[in-house]
Amino acid sequence: MVQDLRERGIGDERVLAAMARVPRERFLPAEFAAEAYASSPLPIPAGQTISAPYIVAVMTAALELTGIERVLEVGTGSGYGAAILSRCAEQVVTIEYHPGLARSAARVLDRQGYHNLEVRLGDGARGAPDRAPFDAISMTAMASGGLPEPLVDQLAPGGRLVGPVGPGPRGGDGELLRLRSDGHLETLMPVRFVPLISEPS
Numbered sequence: 117m118v119q120d121l122r123e124r125g126i127g128d129e130r131v132l133a134a135m136a137r138v139p140r141e142r143f144l145p146a147e148f149a150a151e152a153y154a155s156s157p158l159p160i161p162a163g164q165t166i167s168a169p170y171i172v173a174v175m176t177a178a179l180e181l182t183g184i185e186r187v188l189e190v191g192t193g194s195g196y197g198a199a200i201l202s203r204c205a206e207q208v209v210t211i212e213y214h215p216g217l218a219r220s221a222a223r224v225l226d227r228q229g230y231h232n233l234e235v236r237l238g239d240g241a242r243g244a245p246d247r248a249p250f251d252a253i254s255m256t257a258m259a260s261g262g263l264p265e266p267l268v269d270q271l272a273p274g275g276r277l278v279g280p281v282g283p284g285p286r287g288g289d290g291e292l293l294r295l296r297s298d299g300h301l302e303t304l305m306p307v308r309f310v311p312l313i314s315e316p317s
């Protein structure tokens with residue numbers, strides 16, 4: 117998998133080392149464990165997906181982590197992305213909307229000894245104001261109305277927010293964006309993602 121990621125242009129050694137060390141099969145339902153290192157997204161419970169390794173690598177590399185950062189992940193899902201982030205940064209808060217996913221991710225992560233990481237249940241689009249500001253925020257579900265304002269507000273000076281934004285509320289096709297705290301916005305690549313569930317405020 118790591119060789120494939122290198123060949124596809126991932127050059128961040130911290131990310132590649134993390135991806136070499138985290139056993140992806142432990143984050144998947146047993147019936148998909150054999151496909152854990154395939155270059156595709158895979159189903160997890162609650163109708164959600166674990167992103168393809170390449171997307172995890174692109175998103176993590178785009179956060180430009182050096183090991184000292186406080187990171188927020190929106191969309192814990194299986195917990196795999198959180199495990200990668202926790203090996204690349206100092207502290208990770210990850211928020212999942214579905215209780216079953218939050219519970220199982222917390223259990224898997226705890227069993228593997230990821231202690232610089234907190235799994236929360238809730239609407240991640242609101243961020244974690246009590247733990248803000250964040251040096252890096254990874255949003256792993258597709259927002260239909262642009263990058264959520266609370267996440268932008270919770271970026272530390274110099275911080276980066278990476279996540280998919282698409283045209284419709286049902287997820288699907290969109291663009292992976294990176295916003296810097298100074299307002300500089302880049303489009304990284306076209307992507308497909310499950311939708312960010314948004315609660316009325």
Ligand code: SAM
Pocket residue numbers: 164165166167190191192193194195196197198211212213214217238239240241256257309310311312313314
């Ligand atoms: N990072 C995950 C992993 O490594 O398995 C993959 C995430 S999956 C592509 C997107 C996740 O975002 C799903 O688990 C979904 O339930 C979650 N999600 C969607 N809307 C959310 C919200 N408003 N707050 C928190 N989580 C949300």
